[in-house]
Amino acid sequence: MTTLSKSIFKAYDIRGIVGKTLDANVARQIGHAFGLAALAKDQRKVVIGRDGRLSGPELAAALAQGLQSAGVDVIDLGVVATPMVYFGTQVLGAQSGIMVTGSHNPPDYNGFKMVLAGEAIYGDAITGLYDSILVNGGKLAGTPGSYSTHDIKAEYLQRIIGDVKISRPIKIAVDCGNGVAGAFAGDLYRGMGCDVIELFCDVDGNFPNHHPDPAHPENLQDLIRCLQQTDAEIGLAFDGDGDRLGIVTKDGQIIFPDRQMMLFAEDVLTRHPGEQILYDVKCTRHLAPYIEKSGGVPLMYKTGHSLVKAKLKETGAPLGGEMSGHIFFKDRWYGFDDGLYAGARMLEILTKHADPSALLNALPQSDSTPELHLELKEGENFALMDKLRSDARFPGNERIITIDGLRVEYADGFGLARSSNTTPVIVMRFEAETPEALARIQGQFRDVILAAKPDAVLPF
Incomplete structure (x- = not known):
């Protein structure tokens, strides 16, 4: 049985590695905590669904059990795309939903995307589920919720x-x-x-x-x-x-x-x-x-x-x-x-x-990179990003935007470094009017990253 780890409670969903940080027991606990959160907002029904991952059936079944144990009725859509769970919360008289999905992560990952009372939950609301498990894990409803299935495809x-x-x-x-x-x-x-x-x-x-x-x-x-x-x-x-x-x-x-x-x-x-x-x-x-x-x-x-x-x-x-x-x-x-x-x-x-x-x-474009990933150890990405925000210096009169990581705007392009909230990487992207400008901007980012972490293996 997997021990509950706070590390799976990410900024805007829950993600873990099946058999290491996520299993049926953890899914059941998450279901129970979410059920209590739903009831606190006067939500009596929760829509669930799962993607095609091999661990999906077991995790979805345990999730449903957890929700029911909190006293919440479950409407199970079965194998669906994530937006079909969101759609279900709009049309099935249930404003809350959980999708069992690992999204684009490797096959051994799975997780949960959640809507609570019509709102996509993130940040403190997600870590609040972890806190609820620690406090309320043993509090079962006197009458468990019901379970039904629904085919929403048509x-x-x-x-x-x-x-x-x-x-x-x-x-x-x-x-x-x-x-x-x-x-x-x-x-x-x-x-x-x-x-x-x-x-x-x-x-x-x-x-x-x-x-x-x-x-x-x-x-x-x-x-x-x-x-x-x-x-x-x-x-x-x-x-x-x-x-x-x-x-x-x-x-x-x-x-x-x-x-x-x-x-x-x-x-x-x-x-x-x-x-x-x-x-x-x-x-x-x-x-x-x-x-x-x-x-x-x-x-x-x-x-x-x-x-x-x-x-x-x-x-x-x-x-x-x-x-x-x-x-x-x-x-x-x-x-x-x-x-x-x-x-x-x-x-x-x-x-x-x-x-x-x-x-x-014909849509406007410049020379640009796709998302580039600097692979790090778990948790290292946030520490490195904090260091870059406080210490990084860029020559010239660039505009520095810090709403999410560091986006540096140049007259002829931009560079971005931000911490992923789902995997231990720094995500980077670069764009410029010429290949030379792109190389120059990447060079400046290379300098500030290596100054903060000399052993970083950069993807450019």
Whole structure:
């Protein structure tokens, strides 16, 4: 039996390694603590679901037992994409939900993404669950909650297909990397009228073909080859639990989510002129001017799906997005991140044009890197980031933004270093107008990181 470890309670979800920091016993305790938190907010029902990971059935069953032991009724959606649990909290008379998912982490990870009384919980609310387990672990309800199952697939697909319309037939390729989105993506896009080529859409928690994380170019190579070898016009890729979207053009260009956001913002602002559009610190410098040109107000914020969702609710913004691929539509949708829905909205935009790839490739861009990871030991990432914030010095008149890590804005580019909240890494990203400027900015970051940690093995 695994001992409960505070280390799995991250900034905006719970993540652990199965058999080491996470097992059925831990899942049961988390369910009980969440159930008590739900009852404290007068929530009597909790929706749960799980992705395709091999540990999912055992953890989801234990989670349900924990919730019931607190006196909460459980509605189990079974194997679903994370956004389908969020959707369930909107339509099933239960405003709270837990998704059992390891997202894009390696196969031996799993975890929980949570919505409590309509709010994505993060920070102290998550560590509060750990504290509750220590204090209330043995307090069982006099009458346990009920357990029922519900198949939400048809309702979810119809909600999207009934609202999002393509302007012309289009052939697309979809790569789900054997993640859970594979159980739904083909049906969704065919239901919209698309001709769909499916890659790795059989759900397999071993992820035998490539890792289900479209943020990394190596995971998109199969999709790029498919577009080269077939008459598909565009490629969509999804992460392991279906809440993030990747896009590849006909000529093999990767359209990272910060550039996707330009088209989404332009479209949304036609219905919400003058509103704020939210984006995270990893996004391109070209996004803010594009939002302004489209009649919106750009607002840079911290990285983290729960944090962005909370900020979206606070500001009333109709759209938010992260470089990692989480896109949040409050316009015509519910404000949660949903890769499958974002893919549908992108197809609605692209099918208004004869050449979708030309439209995407014409979006402003500079020389840039994908996310780069400096691998560290558990906990080291936060200590190093604190040291960089206090000690790092950059030559010149750069603008330094510290809302999440260090983002240094230059006249000709930017560099970013921030601590991941899910794995022990420093995430970095660089962008510049020329390769020379990119090398210069990376050189300055290399200098300050090595000054703080001389043995750091940098990924650039």
